[in-house]
Every structure is written in C-alpha cells, then in structure tokens.
Amino acid sequence: MATPVISVRDLHKWYSGVHALKGVSLDFAANEAVGLVGDNGAGKSTLINILSGAQTATDGEISMDGKPVQIRTPRDAMNLGIETIYQYNSMVPTMSIARNLFIGREPLKFSLFGLGVMDRKKMADESVRAIADVDLHLRSPDALVGELSGGQRQGVAIARAMHFKSRVMILDEPTNHLAVKETGKVISFVSGLKTLNITGIFISHNIHHVFDCCDRIVAMARGEVVLDKRTEETTMDEVLDVL
Ligand SMILES: Nc1ncnc2c1ncn2[C@@H]1O[C@H](COP(=O)(O)OP(=O)(O)OP(=O)(O)O)[C@@H](O)[C@H]1O
Numbered sequence: 001m002a003t004p005v006i007s008v009r010d011l012h013k014w015y016s017g018v019h020a021l022k023g024v025s026l027d028f029a030a031n032e033a034v035g036l037v038g039d040n041g042a043g044k045s046t047l048i049n050i051l052s053g054a055q056t057a058t059d060g061e062i063s064m065d066g067k068p069v070q071i072r073t074p075r076d077a078m079n080l081g082i083e084t085i086y087q088y089n090s091m092v093p094t095m096s097i098a099r100n101l102f103i104g105r106e107p108l109k110f111s112l113f114g115l116g117v118m119d120r121k122k123m124a125d126e127s128v129r130a131i132a133d134v135d136l137h138l139r140s141p142d143a144l145v146g147e148l149s150g151g152q153r154q155g156v157a158i159a160r161a162m163h164f165k166s167r168v169m170i171l172d173e174p175t176n177h178l179a180v181k182e183t184g185k186v187i188s189f190v191s192g193l194k195t196l197n198i199t200g201i202f203i204s205h206n207i208h209h210v211f212d213c214c215d216r217i218v219a220m221a222r223g224e225v226v227l228d229k230r231t232e233e234t235t236m237d238e239v240l241d242v243l
Pocket residue numbers: 015016018019020038039040041042043044045046047
C-alpha cells in the first residue's frame with residue numbers, strides 16, 4: 001500500500017488498572033473508509049479519542065504520511081486535518097450554523113495585538129457554499145444548530161470537515177438515534193469520502209451500516225485488533241464470531 005495517511009504502531013492505553021489498548025497497530029489509506037466495530041469496552045473510543053486528541057496514549061506512535069506526529073490536544077488533531085464527528089457532536093446548539101462551521105477557525109476582518117474582529121459576512125457566505133456542497137438544504141446560515149435535526153447536524157459537521165479539507169474524518173456512532181432517511185444520508189456521505197481522498201473511520205454498533213459503506217472492516221475485542229479485512233473478503237457472520 002502507498003504511504004498510509006495515518007498509522008498507529010503498538011499503541012497502549014492504561015486507565016489506572018485497566019489495559020484498554022494492548023498494542024494496536026493499524027494503517028489507514030487516503031481513499032478508504034474503515035469500519036471499526038467491537039463490543040462495549042473493546043477499546044474503539046479509546047483509539048479514536050487518542051487520534052482526535054481527546055486523550056493521549058500511554059505508549060506507541062502515531063504518524064501521518066510516514067512522519068511521526070504528536071497529538072496532545074483536539075487542536076493538534078484539527079491542525080493535522082483530523083476531524084471527529086461525535087454521536088452528540090461537537091457543536092454548540094445555541095450558536096448559528098455559520099458560527100459552528102468556523103468554530104476555532106473564525107476568519108478575521110483584521111487583528112491588532114492578538115485581538116481580532118470576526119468577518120461575519122465571509123463566514124455567512126462561505127457557510128452557505130459549504131452546506132450546499134454537501135447537498136444539505138438549510139434555510140439560513142443564521143439558524144441555530146439547536147433547531148436542526150440529528151441528521152442535519154451531522155451534515156453541518158461533515159460540511160465543516162469538507163470545507164477545511166480534513167484528511168481524516170472520524171465518525172463515532174454517527175447513525176445512532178437517526179431516522180432511516182438520515183441514516184441513509186450519513187452512509188452515503190461515508191461511502192463518498194474516498195472520492196474526495198478523505199480517510200473515513202466509521203465506528204458503529206450496527207454492523208449492517210458498516211458493511212453498507214466501508215471498504216475495510218477492523219474488529220476490536222478486549223483492547224486488541226482481532227480482524228482486519230477488506231469488506232468483500234469477510235462476512236457479517238465472521239465479524240460477529242470474533243467479537
Ligand atoms: N476514562 C476512563 N477511565 C477508566 N477506564 C476507562 C475509561 N475510558 C474507558 N475505560 C475502560 O477502557 C476499556 C475500553 O473502553 P472504550 O470506551 O474504549 O471501549 P469501546 O469499544 O469504545 O466501548 P463502547 O462501544 O461501549 O463505547 C473499557 O474497559 C472501559 O471500561
């Protein structure tokens with residue numbers, strides 16, 4: 001395989017007495033969507049929390065494009081182009097769609113001595129475009145995120161990742177609590193990521209959703225990778241057997 005976009009080597013995580021990751025090594029290519037499955041407590045969230053900077057590993061290495069990187073904070077992950085979309089995603093319900101799209105990366109009209117004035121017009125214009133690009137039809141960039149449905153919020157988060165040209169998109173249980181139609185949208189977003197050269201890491205308890213949109217399935221159990229196969233080379237039964 002070409003140099004992976006992101007690799008982890010021999011990753012360990014201890015939470016006091018719990019050995020949650022026991023030497024996980026994985027490579028993720030630019031144009032693949034990888035489904036990460038496993039029972040409760042298998043270590044999936046721990047792995048993606050480490051990749052998204054929410055937690056740090058006790059031991060092991062992470063590299064991007066073959067070069068070692070340090071991910072100590074969510075900001076480090078963002079700067080490396082790793083965007084994480086959580087089940088209850090990382091948006092502020094009382095802020096507008098436009099503000100949420102630019103959270104932490106607000107364009108400034110000017111700045112003096114480290115203090116800046118946000119360019120609201122630029123945010124509004126760019127957010128209309130970003131949202132149209134993901135085929136989401138929302139009334140206005142000024143609408144509050146709190147007024148959107150679960151699927152529309154996922155759409156805004158995905159628009160944000162696309163707009164800032166994220167290289168890796170981690171989706172943690174994005175289809176939980178979504179209606180059938182919205183779930184279908186998320187699944188087609190995930191299958192479409194490869195055409196944009198975005199690596200997708202899709203975590204779900206719903207094995208059907210994972211098989212519907214992922215090119216590769218990685219199963220974890222008790223802190224270890226127990227199966228790693230192309231989707232066409234495995235079956236749901238085989239995956240369920242190893243969990
Ligand atoms: N903050 C924490 N403190 C202590 N132990 C933790 C913490 N977070 C996770 N663990 C433990 O680490 C192990 C792996 O948990 P993790 O949340 O990564 O699993 P998971 O595969 O994401 O499970 P789920 O599907 O239920 O979210 C479990 O034994 C869990 O109890």
